């Protein structure tokens with residue numbers, strides 16, 4: 298098998314192995330690791346159609362993580378995609394109103410972040426062993442709500458690791474917050490910051506880029522890594538479910554050989570849709586990549602104009618995990634469409650941090666014609682939840698509803714008959730308040746848990762274990778910090 302190495306989008310061309318990139322998280326120069334090339338999916342789709350989720354995941358990940366042995370990788374996969382998921386299929390497909398919803402919320406924390414974060418701790422501890430790392434790994438994570446809980450659940454009590462999660466105090470749903478602050482595990486720490494997600498993400502990146510701080514940590518026996526989608530160990534596992542989704546549709550006869558389908562992805566940090574792009578580049582039968590935004594529609598504007606401009610108000614919406622103005626993973630796409638140019642990427646990212654905006658060339662724009670940007674307003678999102686429920690009885694969460702709305706608009710405007718796989722990123726039980734009031738404003742007066750029981754009744758779906766677990770769980774984390782005091786919070790937790 299061809300060896301795949303990784304290099305930084307802002308580096309000097311130096312390469313590292315997959316396991317080194319996973320351990321490192323973010324490159325020392327502030328760039329993101331990208332594979333030197335996208336490997337081909339050199340196995341026919343009908344063979345993949347006969348495999349279960351773990352089988353497909355192995356075929357995809359082994360093409361990218363070439364310095365892991367088969368045994369190492371299969372062990373990681375088997376430990377990740379097991380009974381923590383509430384269905385054998387791991388990522389089942391549900392058809393409703395002519396759309397195929399790829400449900401990625403059947404893991405421990407009922408959001409799609411589980412798809413990658415249930416395997417990342419295993420990849421990381423394996424990578425540490427392979428590279429003879431003796432220091433404890435400290436995972437720093439900024440979260441818009443879902444990554445935090447999924448990373449905490451994944452790393453809780455994993456020997457040799459500690460995890461610190463930063464979330465925006467007023468920027469997550471009540472259920473998301475409750476899930477995080479009740480997290481067990483002696484190695485876990487949760488900090489609410491006074492700021493928004495971009496502040497949290499920038500704070501984490503600043504800590505990563507602080508060489509003096511890294512040195513002090515190293516002397517105390519720690520090294521930093523990341524569980525955000527800037528880590529390639531999170532991105533690559535996400536490629537697997539796109540391939541699996543296509544293979545399952547073939548198996549079910551919903552897709553025929555040679556037919557491609559579009560995918561619609563509710564997007565924030567651009568990790569999920571970038572994984573779809575990688576899947577397409579590998580050879581999965583994907584047509585258009587439809588990038589769905591909420592009212593924070595930076596990406597919609599970018600695809601429409603070629604200008605990325607974060608100079609605008611940050612809007613708190615009912616889909617908080619997509620309330621992001623700086624989509625980190627877009628840098629990986631920029632690097633690719635700039636012809637793998639570190640220099641061009643550095644230049645544009647510098648403009649983003651100094652001016653808050655940058656413009657790509659026409660030549661670069663041509664290379665992203667596979668992408669299509671759309672967005673849904675708050676009203677449209679709520680309307681989509683209500684309409685789909687009334688028509689089919691299927692209840693979407695707010696993030697998935699943004700995607701479903703954009704998918705329907707795209708089909709109406711473009712009138713192609715191509716099938717569409719809408720990525721369903723969270724269970725409606727995670728955003729119950731927004732979902733229930735979208736269904737009926739009278740629900741407003743119910744408490745969070747009354748809403749949960751009512752949702753279970755009207756949708757005919759059992760309350761997920763992740764929700765039952767927090768009904769009575771005690772709060773364990775109460776730290777609140779200023780956004781510019783995140784490094785101090787790290788020191789306090791580590792006792793250095």
Ligand SMILES: *Cc1c(COP(=O)(O)O)cnc(C)c1O
Nearest residue numbers: 443565566567568569618722723
């Ligand atoms: C994180 C998240 C998203 C956005 O995914 P990105 O990879 O950041 O684009 C969408 N929906 C939900 C529910 C999420 O948790």
